[in-house]
Amino acid sequence: MSATPLADIARGGPTMAEELDIARLRHVRRPHYGRIAAIVAILFLAFLLVRAFAHGKIDWATTWEFLFWPTILWGLFNTVWMSFVCMAVGIAIGLACAVAHASANPVLKGAAIFYAWFFRGAPVILQLLIWFNLALVFPIIGIPGLIEFKTVVIITPAVATILSLGLNEGAYVSEIIRSGMLGVDRGQYEAAKAMGMTNGTALRRIILPQAMRIVVPPLGNEFIGLVKMTALASIIGFGDIVRSAQDIYYSNAKVIELLMVPTFWFLVVVTVLTLGQRALERRFGRGFGTGGAR
Structure with missing residues (x-):
């Protein structure tokens, strides 16, 4: 089908839109x-790969054999609960700061500025080692004359991990x-004040x-x-899943096979958390474009 000449259009002939039927044209994908x-x-x-x-x-x-080994599952449990506890500590401190x-x-x-500067500046592995070896600086902690404890007894690998990772997350x-x-x-702040809300109530x-969406x-x-990051706690003796895998391959020399075990479980945990994160994003993003409910 040829285009309509300009001379025909000028004489009142059929226009291009009248001559072409777009609905009959074949769609060609790019x-x-x-x-x-x-x-x-x-x-x-x-x-x-x-x-x-x-x-x-x-x-x-061997990897499959140890995938559900009791020691591995216990280490997985320690990794999960430690992550939740440290994140709870971090959220509480982070909100206050x-x-x-x-x-x-x-x-x-x-x-607040100093706290964020200090703990974001110090590497996590150093924080773990410092907290775990705190007894070298303070052999006794507590209130002198009233209640005192040996630091080496109080600062266990689990406590040192909570303190270091929790404060770092905060x-x-x-x-x-x-x-x-x-x-x-x-304007949201000003509207809250105009309604007579206190700073705490408005917050x-x-x-x-509203800030949760961001x-x-x-x-x-x-x-x-x-x-x-909880895998770093294995260097101070915390029994996470990486430490559990290390304890096993120290005895059977199946290093790579045992390292594949925590790799698998970390991928499982991260997948579950990612799905939960997506659900929260949809929940708090309702009414804001693509993040809203459909």
Whole structure:
């Protein structure tokens, strides 16, 4: 079908829109050669990776044998509960520091800034070692003359892990919550004051619920990172899943096979937490574009 000449249009002949029936035109998809190349490259690399592990010197039967070993499952339990406890400590401290950072009190604000600076600056592995060896500095802790305890008895590997990871998380969570509070429109604060709300009531009922939409995604990522960070506690003797795997391969010399076991369980835990994070994002993102309920 040829286009209508301009002379015919000028003489009042059929226009282009009248001559062409768009509904009868055949739809031709645009070729995406880049996507095809990317798919081929990814599948090829995945094939090489799977082939390498399948035909490598890994005794997968040993990995399967210890996958549900009682020691491994106990280590998995320790990893999960430690992650939740440390995150609870971090959220409590982080919320307090975020509120203090927004306070007009210069002492509280300065303390919150210093806390975030210090614990975000010190590596986690150093914090673990310092807390675990605190007895070298303070052999006795407590109130002199009233109640005293030997530090080496109080600061167990579990307590040292909670203190180090909990305080470290509190520094990062404080910045996450503070960013969420800054994301709430200033008019919300002014509206809460106009309604006669106190700062605490406005924060609890107006500001924080709206900030959750911004806070949940990075907070979920921080929690997933914390779950994996608990593996560092194995260096001070905490019985997490990595330490459990190490105890086994020290006796049977199946190092790679046993390392695959915590790798599998970490992937399972992270997958479950990711699904939970997505559900929370949908819950708090209702009414805000793509994050809302459908």
